[in-house]
Amino acid sequence: MSVHYRSQSIKPLHSTLVILTLSLAPAAFTGYPDFLLSTSPPIMSYNNILLDDAINLSHHLSDVARARQISPLKRMQKYIGKPGLISLAGGLPSPEYFPFASISGQVLVPDSFPLKITDEKPSLSWIWNLLPWSNKERTTSFTVPKYSRQTGDLSLETGLQYSLAKGLPQLDQILHEFVSKIFQPGYSNWTTLVHTGNTDGWSKVVQTILNPGDGLLCSEWTYPSAMANAMPYNIKYVPISMDSEGMDSTSLRKTLMGWDESRSMHPIGLVLCTAFRSGRIPQTMSARRKKEIYDICAEYDIIIVEDCPYYFLQEGEYVPKSKRTPEPDVDDDTFITSLVPSYLKYDYQGRVIRLDTFSKANSIP
Secondary structure (H helix, E strand, C coil), X not given: CCEECCHHHCCCCCCCCCEEECCCCCCEEECCCCCXXXXXXXXXXXXXXXXXXXXXXXXXXXXXXXXXXXXHHHHHXXXXXXXXXXXXXXXXCCHHHCCCCEEEEEEECCCCCCCCCCCCCCCCHHHHHHCHHHCCXXXXXXXXXXXXXXXXXXXXXXXXXXXXXXXXXXXXXXXXXXXXXXXXCCCCCCCEECCCCHHHHHHHHHHHHCCCCCEEEEECXXXXXXXXXXXXXXXXXXXXXEECCEECHHHHXXXXXXXXXXXXXXXXXXXXXXXXXXXXXXXXXXXXXXXXXXXXXXXXXXXXXXXXXXXXXXXXXXXXXXXXXXXCCCCHHHHHHHCCCXXXXXXXXXXXXXXXXXXXXXXXX
């Protein structure tokens, strides 16, 4: 379900301006700007391209974000693990008192769901599937012990303990490799944070970037839960017209060009872009359109938030069944290359925050 916000129902803004193009809410917080200028040398991207660090975008922080201070206890974390040091500061429970000795389970093997249908099933096959002995799921087992056998292994000792906001080191490594290979950010010092769903991630973005009364540019048809999430902060919505690809870049530029800064309506900007599906409306935004929107946002200093849980469901143009031909088998790199890139790939300044999830079209075995 989507809600259509009509232009004539939106009152003029008298504060900052933000852009929003979003869809369904779901869980990795990717591409968050470092906000601080770094002196570290450029690093290589996934494609061995030399990349620079992000620019300083700390002026986009909200008043609440600017007022945040590091917890005194968190400052002491740098001393944890030093030989001979016994810490009583964090209140970390002893793993000896954890109620689990180990956790085991069965998971489906990676190829449990074939990409191609090899034969037609009989019309009454659904009856067979209801029988208890018809289950032919192939699984593999796993066990997580309380204590790791070697450094780097998963264990309940660390998994059930207080941990970093970035998540467990093993998960952080998986997310970093995934983002680097799939989305290929255009700058070097990007990072990932873990949240409990894209609605939760969007809420944190609103608190970090927007002040009460700020404006939010959004597509005419926008996912209502995101709107509802920002309403308690007295956010003002400014709809941008759409076409078959989603947010129209020409309309976006026209709106920003006509913004009256003399009336304190300075565009600070935040674009929550769901490039492929706006709610339940199937849309695929082209690479060209994304580049146009990114260039406009860079010109007018707008932060982009990309919410795209259905990224891998890119069907292309519709082909009638009578004209379809078998698709050839492709390797991972070929498939990734065939996808319309994320905004992250065009982001050379660090102004894209990508909200992602493994609960929709992705899964990690």
